[in-house]
Amino acid sequence: MDWAEPQMPVLLRIRARAAKQRPLKGVRVACCLHVTTETAHLMLTLRAAGADVALCASNPLSTQDDIAATLVKDHGLAVFAVRGENRATYYEHIKAVLARRAHITMDDGADLVSTVHKQPGRFGGSVIGGTEETTTGVIRLQSLDAQGKLRYPVIAVNEASTKHLFDNRYGTGQSTIDGILRATNRLLAGSVFVVAGYGWCGKGLAQRARGMGAQVIVTEVDPIKGLEAVMDGFQVMPLGAAVRRADILVTVTGCAQVLSTRHFRGMKDGVIIANAGHFDVELDLGALKRLSRRVRVLRSGIQQYALRSGRTVNVLGEGRLVNLACAEGHPPGVMDMSFANQALACEYLAKRGRRLEPHVYPVPAEMDREIARLKLASLGIGIDRLTPFQKRYLSSWELGT
Ligand code: ADE
Numbered sequence: 001m002d003w004a005e006p007q008m009p010v011l012l013r014i015r016a017r018a019a020k021q022r023p024l025k026g027v028r029v030a031c032c033l034h035v036t037t038e039t040a041h042l043m044l045t046l047r048a049a050g051a052d053v054a055l056c057a058s059n060p061l062s063t064q065d066d067i068a069a070t071l072v073k074d075h076g077l078a079v080f081a082v083r084g085e086n087r088a089t090y091y092e093h094i095k096a097v098l099a100r101r102a103h104i105t106m107d108d109g110a111d112l113v114s115t116v117h118k119q120p121g122r123f124g125g126s127v128i129g130g131t132e133e134t135t136t137g138v139i140r141l142q143s144l145d146a147q148g149k150l151r152y153p154v155i156a157v158n159e160a161s162t163k164h165l166f167d168n169r170y171g172t173g174q175s176t177i178d179g180i181l182r183a184t185n186r187l188l189a190g191s192v193f194v195v196a197g198y199g200w201c202g203k204g205l206a207q208r209a210r211g212m213g214a215q216v217i218v219t220e221v222d223p224i225k226g227l228e229a230v231m232d233g234f235q236v237m238p239l240g241a242a243v244r245r246a247d248i249l250v251t252v253t254g255c256a257q258v259l260s261t262r263h264f265r266g267m268k269d270g271v272i273i274a275n276a277g278h279f280d281v282e283l284d285l286g287a288l289k290r291l292s293r294r295v296r297v298l299r300s301g302i303q304q305y306a307l308r309s310g311r312t313v314n315v316l317g318e319g320r321l322v323n324l325a326c327a328e329g330h331p332p333g334v335m336d337m338s339f340a341n342q343a344l345a346c347e348y349l350a351k352r353g354r355r356l357e358p359h360v361y362p363v364p365a366e367m368d369r370e371i372a373r374l375k376l377a378s379l380g381i382g383i384d385r386l387t388p389f390q391k392r393y394l395s396s397w398e399l400g401t
Pocket of ligand 1 (some may be wrong): 032033035036038039171328330335377
């Protein structure tokens, strides 16, 4: 935590101001996030702002146990998380956090919101609002909202520019490569690296894999994103064709059963497959197991499936987020902005949540821009200002050539 702290100057600034103003005094915040070093700094920031914080994991394999331990032992926080917890324990922990009668839910993947909505009588009474960290969670919330079932307002932190343009792109880009390298120690130069999905996360990953010298193939279902990938200079082809060429294949789609039986059958011997999408649903490991005669842990983070055809398929991190299962997730320098958004969104909800209708809301634009300004300032980088004439020009329709 001491090593990461100087990389999170925006969050630290918010913490210093909040420690004086105490905008979250008496507010109970239930957090379901990856329990990492960076999250620990967010928890300390919320606490400095006066919040009563409880934390559980948003993925069974992403918890850093030493961090969970220090938050409990040295900082007196309520943390319910242990790396490798099973599904039952994962949900027990979610319920333990919600049982503390939260005012605000802070999610990464919408498991708190979804649990509250399944048992509103038990968990919903005290909640005034929520925040959501990730694309998959925002999609779940939008579905609740579209059906008219969302019970409280939620701020979609993921939609802030200072979140997805940096965390999803550069964070996932770097940390996914980091996870693959820590697990496999493979040479990427010259390898055929397939990225399934060209959202912000896929874009970042494809860019970084190319930077390491891999031959990158992108697969997509969206014609616009597919075209973007073509014009960004990547090879684009259907997944069925790409799997035959892949040495390493990563799913980053947010969808389910992206790799299934027909894909596994066409893979090269010794292929490495991994997932960097939020849930462990992108690789159909049940189908892979049915094609296999043996599964063994070859080294930490690598399960090798020996297919009856004689080929092997190597799965990283049990098909869970490879950047968190096999590495440490995104570096603090990028989580700084994501978690600055979370902290400020939480303050915003504490102040205005009771007056908002139950819908999904963006982070206020001025908050987003302020975070970018602070980050640039912390990097010692200045930018230009518009002159009064330029401001007038940009807001007029009369002036042409
Ligand atoms: N999501 C991706 N990387 C993360 C990190 N380091 N901490 C918390 N959430 C994350």
